[in-house]
Amino acid sequence: MKVVVTAQTNSLDSEIDPRFGRCQYLIFVDTETDSWVAVPNPALAEPGGAGIAVSQFVADEKADALITGNIGPNAARGLAAQGIKVYVGSHGTVKEALAALKAGQLTPASGPTVKRRSGM
Amino acid sequence: MKLAVASGKGGTGKTTIAVNLARVLAEEGPVQFIDCDVEEPNAHFFLKPSLDTEREVSILVPVIDRVLCNGCGECVKACAFNAIAVLGHKALVFAEICHGCGGCARVCPTKAITEQPNRLGVVSTGPAGNIFFVEGRIDVGTPLSVPVTKGARREIKEQDGIVILDAPPGTTCPVVAAVAGCDYVLLVTEPTPFGLNDLKLAVELVRELDIPHGVVINRADIGDQGVEEFCRREGISIHLRIPFERQFAETIAHGGLLVDAFPAWRPKFQALWHKIQEEVTV
Numbered sequence: 001m002k003v004v005v006t007a008q009t010n011s012l013d014s015e016i017d018p019r020f021g022r023c024q025y026l027i028f029v030d031t032e033t034d035s036w037v038a039v040p041n042p043a044l045a046e047p048g049g050a051g052i053a054v055s056q057f058v059a060d061e062k063a064d065a066l067i068t069g070n071i072g073p074n075a076a077r078g079l080a081a082q083g084i085k086v087y088v089g090s091h092g093t094v095k096e097a098l099a100a101l102k103a104g105q106l107t108p109a110s111g112p113t114v115k116r117r118s119g120m
Numbered sequence: 121m122k123l124a125v126a127s128g129k130g131g132t133g134k135t136t137i138a139v140n141l142a143r144v145l146a147e148e149g150p151v152q153f154i155d156c157d158v159e160e161p162n163a164h165f166f167l168k169p170s171l172d173t174e175r176e177v178s179i180l181v182p183v184i185d186r187v188l189c190n191g192c193g194e195c196v197k198a199c200a201f202n203a204i205a206v207l208g209h210k211a212l213v214f215a216e217i218c219h220g221c222g223g224c225a226r227v228c229p230t231k232a233i234t235e236q237p238n239r240l241g242v243v244s245t246g247p248a249g250n251i252f253f254v255e256g257r258i259d260v261g262t263p264l265s266v267p268v269t270k271g272a273r274r275e276i277k278e279q280d281g282i283v284i285l286d287a288p289p290g291t292t293c294p295v296v297a298a299v300a301g302c303d304y305v306l307l308v309t310e311p312t313p314f315g316l317n318d319l320k321l322a323v324e325l326v327r328e329l330d331i332p333h334g335v336v337i338n339r340a341d342i343g344d345q346g347v348e349e350f351c352r353r354e355g356i357s358i359h360l361r362i363p364f365e366r367q368f369a370e371t372i373a374h375g376g377l378l379v380d381a382f383p384a385w386r387p388k389f390q391a392l393w394h395k396i397q398e399e400v401t402v
Contacts, residue, residue, distance in 0.1 A: 078207045
């Protein structure tokens with residue numbers, strides 16, 4: 001499974017970035033091999049619709065699941081359409097969040113947790 | 121002659137200046153008043169128009185035919201606002217952030233995109249004494265105001281004398297939509313660090329648009345000298361200073377006009393107009 005985690009810096013020891021559309025980095029992790037790659041958020045400087053643009057990006061990267069802090073209404077709708085599982089409310093490091101996911105301690109969100117433009 | 125009243129900072133007294141100026145000028149000839157503060161238009165409280173005509177403002181937003189859409193993503197590339205994405209193998213529209221440019225429909229290779237109107241607000245018009253009054257008002261929850269401002273400006277009858285446009289606060293697109301193409305911008309500010317900061321931003325904006333401009337200082341006897349010093353340094357005329365008076369605030373709170381309640385202010389607003397005219401004709 002390919003999991004993407006929003007992160008404040010570009011390593012597994014990074015703190016989770018609580019924002020989705022405006023996160024600093026996206027860390028893609030292959031949970032079978034534990035290989036990973038950190039990518040700067042391509043939509044960070046977008047004037048609007050960042051959550052939608054990042055949703056498109058993680059969909060194009062064929063992510064199956066997302067771990068982040070909060071999710072806005074547009075991203076929630078887009079990710080649901082793509083069938084990407086969204087785990088919200090995560091904090092601590094990327095590594096800790098991945099361990100929690102593997103241990104089955106995370107539950108997927110059923111909808112948005114914040115209003116639009118909350119990450120600005 | 122189109123005069124926009126703008127500010128940068130909110131709550132400085134744009135509408136107060138605009139409506140009082142409109143009232144004194146309307147005694148001498150036709151005046152059109154355009155309330156471009158479409159998020160919270162309030163000039164009607166003071167000029168009390170009979171709004172007898174209402175026009176809806178809409179933009180065209182894309183609708184996807186899910187049979188024809190093959191998820192190629194050309195529409196996503198064409199959209200400058202991230203209002204469309206291919207998710208779940210089909211284009212998905214986020215209508216509330218769409219600016220209605222029509223680019224996606226134009227580039228779609230399978231003709232899967234048609235467009236339908238999405239209402240943003242209304243423009244109302246009617247007489248306020250001898251002022252022709254226009255008001256734009258966006259619907260609650262609508263984030264896109266520029267088309268409504270443009271809709272309000274389309275009601276301007278080009279041949280008719282003086283047009284006063286009451287702009288929204290700030291220095292973003294809705295302000296540009298209100299002041300672009302005007303002959304003069306009056307910037308209303310207050311003598312505080314906040315007023316000065318936002319005045320500087322507003323001055324940058326009108327300089328970028330290359331529109332002659334001058335300043336009115338409201339509540340001029342409070343705060344500090346920062347605005348006065350800035351205007352002197354930058355060579356910007358201060359046309360009028362209005363003191364901070366409880367009786368002015370009371371008049372305004374009751375929807376009254378300073379030029380009606382305090383006749384001594386009539387010549388001051390007339391003089392303000394003459395100073396603006398002098399700067400426009402230079």
